Amino acid sequence: MVTRRLASGAVSIFILVTLVFFLAHLTPGGPAYSILGQKSTPNAVAALNARLGLNASLPVQYALWWKHLLQGQLGYSYLLNRPVGALLWSYEVNTLILYAIAISLSTFLAILLGLAQGVWMGRWPAQLIGAFQLLFYATPPFFTAAMLILCFAVWLGWLPAGGIGDPRLAHPGPATYAAHLVLPVVTITLLTVPMLSRYFGAAVHEELEKDYVRTARAKGVGESAILFHHVLRNALRPLVTMLGLSFPYIFTGGVIVESVFDYPGLGWLLWRSALEQDYPVLVAIVLLIGLLTVIGNLLADLVNGLLDPRADYE
Amino acid sequence: MALLLGAAPAAFAETQDCGSIVIPPGLGIGPGADVTSLNPLLTSSLYNQEAAGLIFTPLLWINRFHQIDYERSIASAVTTPDNGKTYDVTLRPWKWSDGTAVTSADVLYAYQLIKALGQSYAAYGQGGIPDIIASISAPDAAHVHVALTRPVNPQWFILNGLSQLTPLPQHVWAHYSTNEIWQAQSDPAFFHVGDGPLLPQALNIGIDAVFVPNPLYGGTKMHFSRFVMRFESAEGQELQAVQAGDLDMSNIPFDLYGKALQLPGDYVVTLPPSYSWHELIPNMANKATGFFADVRVRQALADAIDQKRIIALAMHGLGIPVYNPVPPYPDTFLSPTARAGQYPVGYDVAKAKTLLAAAGFLPGADGILQKDGQRLAFTLLIPAGQPLRIEIAESIQQDLQQVGIAMKVRQMEFNQILAAMVGQPQAWEAILIGMNLGAYPSGEELFSAGAALNNNGYANPKMDALIKQSTDQPGLGGLFAYQDFASEEQPVIFLPNERYSVLVRKGLHGVQDFLNPLGAWAPEKLYCTPGRAN
Numbered sequence: 001m002v003t004r005r006l007a008s009g010a011v012s013i014f015i016l017v018t019l020v021f022f023l024a025h026l027t028p029g030g031p032a033y034s035i036l037g038q039k040s041t042p043n044a045v046a047a048l049n050a051r052l053g054l055n056a057s058l059p060v061q062y063a064l065w066w067k068h069l070l071q072g073q074l075g076y077s078y079l080l081n082r083p084v085g086a087l088l089w090s091y092e093v094n095t096l097i098l099y100a101i102a103i104s105l106s107t108f109l110a111i112l113l114g115l116a117q118g119v120w121m122g123r124w125p126a127q128l129i130g131a132f133q134l135l136f137y138a139t140p141p142f143f144t145a146a147m148l149i150l151c152f153a154v155w156l157g158w159l160p161a162g163g164i165g166d167p168r169l170a171h172p173g174p175a176t177y178a179a180h181l182v183l184p185v186v187t188i189t190l191l192t193v194p195m196l197s198r199y200f201g202a203a204v205h206e207e208l209e210k211d212y213v214r215t216a217r218a219k220g221v222g223e224s225a226i227l228f229h230h231v232l233r234n235a236l237r238p239l240v241t242m243l244g245l246s247f248p249y250i251f252t253g254g255v256i257v258e259s260v261f262d263y264p265g266l267g268w269l270l271w272r273s274a275l276e277q278d279y280p281v282l283v284a285i286v287l288l289i290g291l292l293t294v295i296g297n298l299l300a301d302l303v304n305g306l307l308d309p310r311a312d313y314e
Numbered sequence: 315m316a317l318l319l320g321a322a323p324a325a326f327a328e329t330q331d332c333g334s335i336v337i338p339p340g341l342g343i344g345p346g347a348d349v350t351s352l353n354p355l356l357t358s359s360l361y362n363q364e365a366a367g368l369i370f371t372p373l374l375w376i377n378r379f380h381q382i383d384y385e386r387s388i389a390s391a392v393t394t395p396d397n398g399k400t401y402d403v404t405l406r407p408w409k410w411s412d413g414t415a416v417t418s419a420d421v422l423y424a425y426q427l428i429k430a431l432g433q434s435y436a437a438y439g440q441g442g443i444p445d446i447i448a449s450i451s452a453p454d455a456a457h458v459h460v461a462l463t464r465p466v467n468p469q470w471f472i473l474n475g476l477s478q479l480t481p482l483p484q485h486v487w488a489h490y491s492t493n494e495i496w497q498a499q500s501d502p503a504f505f506h507v508g509d510g511p512l513l514p515q516a517l518n519i520g521i522d523a524v525f526v527p528n529p530l531y532g533g534t535k536m537h538f539s540r541f542v543m544r545f546e547s548a549e550g551q552e553l554q555a556v557q558a559g560d561l562d563m564s565n566i567p568f569d570l571y572g573k574a575l576q577l578p579g580d581y582v583v584t585l586p587p588s589y590s591w592h593e594l595i596p597n598m599a600n601k602a603t604g605f606f607a608d609v610r611v612r613q614a615l616a617d618a619i620d621q622k623r624i625i626a627l628a629m630h631g632l633g634i635p636v637y638n639p640v641p642p643y644p645d646t647f648l649s650p651t652a653r654a655g656q657y658p659v660g661y662d663v664a665k666a667k668t669l670l671a672a673a674g675f676l677p678g679a680d681g682i683l684q685k686d687g688q689r690l691a692f693t694l695l696i697p698a699g700q701p702l703r704i705e706i707a708e709s710i711q712q713d714l715q716q717v718g719i720a721m722k723v724r725q726m727e728f729n730q731i732l733a734a735m736v737g738q739p740q741a742w743e744a745i746l747i748g749m750n751l752g753a754y755p756s757g758e759e760l761f762s763a764g765a766a767l768n769n770n771g772y773a774n775p776k777m778d779a780l781i782k783q784s785t786d787q788p789g790l791g792g793l794f795a796y797q798d799f800a801s802e803e804q805p806v807i808f809l810p811n812e813r814y815s816v817l818v819r820k821g822l823h824g825v826q827d828f829l830n831p832l833g834a835w836a837p838e839k840l841y842c843t844p845g846r847a848n
Contacts (some may be wrong), residue, residue: 033729033736038747039358039436040732041766047433051496080350080519081500087519153558161558162551167522167542168334262546264520272520277729 002298009294013287020286021065024279025058031078034276052078065283075280079273084284088266094164095258095265098181099249102188107243109189110196115227117197118204118235129201133194145187145260152183159183162262184261188254192246199242203235237304244300248292332538332822332842337563338552339364339523339543342585342814342829344565344748345700346552348545349523352514353499354480355427358436360750360833365523365543367834369508371408371533373421374477376753378586378831380646382472386533386836388416388481388509392472397788398465401476403458411528412507416481418452423484425450430492439759439766440752441475442466442785467792470785473754483507511837512541520545534838541837556580556817563825566815569701571630574817583825584632584815587643589832590750591636592706592809594619594694599739599771603692605685606744607771610673612804616659617666618717619710621810628705632813635660638801640755640793641811647755649794658802666717675718683718691720692743695734698725706809707746735769746809753832756784757796761805772805821845 032048033040049055053064068075074084113129120126136144153161160180165172207213208231216226258268266285273281339361340346351357354366375386384390390406408416428435428444437443448463460476486507487495498504502514511533512525522544527536544561546552552564553574566574566582574582594615596606605611621635637657640647651657675683675690683690694710696703707723714721721744726734734741749760758781759766763773780799783792801808818825827839 027730029727029730029733031729033732035357035359036436036732037358037728038732038749038767040736041439042736043433043766044438045736051434076497081497082519091520149554154554157558160560161554162546163544163555163560164521167336167524167544167560168540170334170540260551262521262551264518268520275727 002302005298005301006294009290009298013290013294016290017283017287018062021062021279021283022058024274024277024282025061027277029277030054031277031279034079034278065280069287074284077273077278077281079276079278080281084280087269087281088284088288091264091266091269094263095267098184098258098263098265099188101181102185103192103243103246103249105185106189106192106196107239109193110200110239111232113193113197114200114204114235114239115232117201118208118231119227121201121205126201129197133198135194136190137194137198139190141187141191141254141256142260144190145183145257148183148187149260162260164264180263184257184263187257187261191257196239196242200235200239203238204231207231207235233307237307240303240307241300244296244303245293247296247299248289329537329841330844332840334540334542335538335822335837335840336522336542336544336561338546338555338561338565341563341565342816342831343588343833344814346545346565348520349517349543350519351499352502352505352517352523353495355424355431355435355482356496356499361543363833364835365514365525367510368512368525368541368837369505369510369514370480370482371416371510372477372480372834373403374472375834376473376477376832379644380473380589380753380832388421392476394468396465398468398471399462401460401462401468401471403460403476405456405458405481407456408509408532409530410483410485410507410509411513411530412486413530414483414485414507415455416509417455418458419455420481420484421458421479422450422452423488424479424482427482427487427492427495428478434496437478441471441473441478441754443475443478446471446475464786466786467784467788469788469790470754470756474752474756477753481509483509511536515540536838537841538837553817556819559819562819562822564817566817567701568628568630568632568812571632571815574815577817579820580817581820582815583818585813585826585829586831587634587641587811587813588750589641589643589755589811590748591639591641591811592703592746592748594710594807594809595735595745595747595770596692596807597739597743597745597770600743601740603743605673605675605688605690608673609803610669611675611690612807613659613802614666614669614673614717615714615719615807616804617662617669618719619713619807619809620661622661623713624706624709625810627709628702629810629812632815633810634813635810636808638797638808639751639757639760640797641751647790647793647797649797651798652801659804663716670717670719677718681718682720689720690718691722693722693724694744694746695724695726695731695742696746697728697731702812703746710746710809739769739771748811749806750833754793755797756793757781757800758785761800768805770806774803774805777803777805 032045035048036044077084077087080087117126117129149161152159159182164180166176169176213226216230255267255271258265259271269281270285338346339349343360347361349361349365351362352366352369354363354370371388373388375383377383388405388408389403391404393402394400405418410416425444446462447460449461451459453459500517500519502517505514508528511528511531513528515526516524522542525541546555552561553570555561556564596612597603598607625631625633634642637659638652642648645653670683674685678684678689694707696707711721711723731745735745761768761772762778762781777799780792780796784796816825821842823843824839824841828836
């Protein structure tokens with residue numbers, strides 16, 4: 001099963017990367033114009049394209065890209081003047097920290113809210129949770145982020161407005177980094193919890209209606225034992241699937257959240273490289289997203305298989 | 315809240331160490347972008363040039379009045395014994411940060427590197443560099459002799475050409491190939507030897523560039539221990555960052571100017587106008603807009619546009635009208651007629667209508683002027699996501715409608731606009747962008763027929779002759795004649811330039827002197843007084 005899934009994933013990634021490579025290169029403009037700006041002259045653009053290797057035909061550039069990839073090289077960023085591999089890694093670390101914290105917190109809160117919603121479905125606590133889910137599910141991420149900045153950074157002055165560390169300090173400690181993570185983490189959590197908890201709450205409610213729960217109750221098993229020993233395990237499956245789908249985000253970040261908070265993660269880098277047509281960076285991030293999507297789905301299926309041995313993911 | 319229009323007098327006796335100073339790139343110039351290169355030869359980005367200017371002291375420091383400030387230059391004198399063909403530069407004693415002397419070999423090395431880079435050199439062709447130099451030699455460690463291929467206007471060559479030869483540490487860089495230097499342009503370790511006020515400590519692309527004072531800097535000592543250029547992705551975010559204490563200064567977007575004036579604690583410094591203009595570039599090379607080739611149509615556009623309204627509405631009153639290719643501030647290079655405020659164009663709707671009628675345009679059924687079945691209509695491309703340009707375009711749109719010209723506005727990514735402008739004359743009709751000028755505002759790259767940055771097909775032999783006169787003959791007569799003729803010709807439709815305002819945190823001073831409209835910063839001018847907000 002795993003081999004077959006990996007093989008089909010590899011084909012998907014190949015198609016994805018090929019499409020992005022050609023579409024990015026066929027978009028009007030080009031990195032030379034981004035670099036030269038208003039000093040773009042036909043001669044300067046031609047000279048820069050030659051230096052960047054963009055004067056070769058597109059199929060040749062494409063073949064070279066694969067050749068370099070197979071040699072373990074992701075290329076060199078045209079605009080940021082750094083090797084793409086090193087660049088990706090430095091941004092990846094930031095994204096990984098941000099999203100690992102945010103997704104862990106979101107999962108914990110989603111389980112709590114989902115359980116409450118499932119248990120009290122149709123009653124006022126579940127309705128209140130539903131209203132919260134609807135409110136934040138419908139609120140655009142940039143608005144939530146901007147409001148948090150306004151309240152906690154500008155008005156109250158409790159937290160920094162953005163960035164990753166205090167630029168005034170030569171050696172900012174962990175506390176500074178933590179302070180800069182609070183608002184982005186809260187934003188991502190507020191965006192993620194409604195989605196996860198809604199799925200999980202529905203799953204909990206569905207499980208509670210099933211025969212095995214009725215049987216357990218008839219046998220005198222306590223409500224908390226039913227909930228935590230039986231229902232939780234079965235209801236976790238859709239949540240795991242959702243988490244599997246969000247796995248790539250842990251690594252690639254959210255373009256909007258990272259941009260609003262000026263947080264230097266992969267999402268920010270993706271947005272920028274797309275805008276300025278920094279092809280090597282753009283294609284490398286797309287490759288990473290593709291890989292992580294395949295891995296995330298596979299992991300989700302494997303975990304679901306462990307949670308429910310009856311599941312067949314052929 | 316204090317609104318300062320002049321440099322605040324300093325009470326240096328009460329100053330204190332500022333600690334870290336954090337500012338955004340592009341301060342006082344426009345929306346910021348991050349620093350991606352520290353090499354002054356490899357990038358035309360203003361933001362990178364600001365950073366590189368902190369590491370390397372220029373051969374000639376040009377002040378805001380476009381005069382050489384020898385106090386801040388490596389050169390102590392420049393002479394031209396034959397008034398234009400050869401130049402002798404004397405260097406003053408100066409040291410690199412590793413203690414090695416800055417010598418004429420470092421100037422020669424910079425020139426050789428520019429030659430080796432060829433078209434990859436960011437300012438290739440500006441001031442004739444490098445092709446106009448026939449030979450360059452070093453009679454001794456403190457003198458450089460430059461011979462040109464032909465005699466030129468010394469003022470033009472010194473300000474636009476010679477000033478590019480910023481000494482580079484030959485004893486360090488000569489160990490590397492051009493390609494290695496290219497690849498190291500964002501590596502702060504490569505730039506560990508400099509002769510400017512600051513040295514790079516870290517460059518976190520997308521986040522910040524960190525500098526520390528150069529301990530062997532020969533000029534005035536700094537009043538801070540760290541200097542950080544911190545990138546914010548939007549002007550509004552810069553303002554928030556100042557309020558939150560993350561930045562010490564920020565540009566104030568025009569649409570937030572009123573709000574910034576009311577902020578408690580911080581204060582606003584309004585700067586002199588930048589040496590630039592906005593321009594509407596009419597494409598004469600596109601058959602669909604061939605009507606722009608008629609000078610009367612271009613003059614009518616200039617007459618129809620109410621620049622004062624643009625300044626009032628889009629720039630919150632902080633701008634000055636521009637009618638020719640020499641911005642009014644400073645008035646160093648203004649022709650006598652321009653200095654007197656006499657321009658052949660200006661806001662005059664009746665005159666615009668008369669000019670268009672004389673050019674044969676009559677109102678069509680829809681009220682839009684037309685001639686031989688062709689409507690006087692075009693699409694204006696503007697860079698996406700720039701509120702100021704959007705407001706300028708909307709104001710122009712209304713003005714042109716009054717005289718019977720239909721203009722659509724379309725936003726596009728800036729690099730896509732440039733690609734169309736440079737290589738696809740049939741893909742665009744008109745473009746609204748800004749133009750920054752060098753220290754000597756000659757037009758050989760802009761309006762000469764076939765010039766590198768002349769992308770709209772404008773060609774006029776008289777203009778070519780006047781531009782050549784301005785660059786080749788000593789004195790300002792040629793420059794005056796060129797600017798007056800350009801004012802008549804409107805090869806592009808000149809539009810106002812803005813005066814930026816900067817929000818400054820309490821206790822930080824010297825902002826006016828720190829910022830130079832030509833882009834170079836003087837960090838030693840910044841100082842703090844007790845009460846500085848940290």
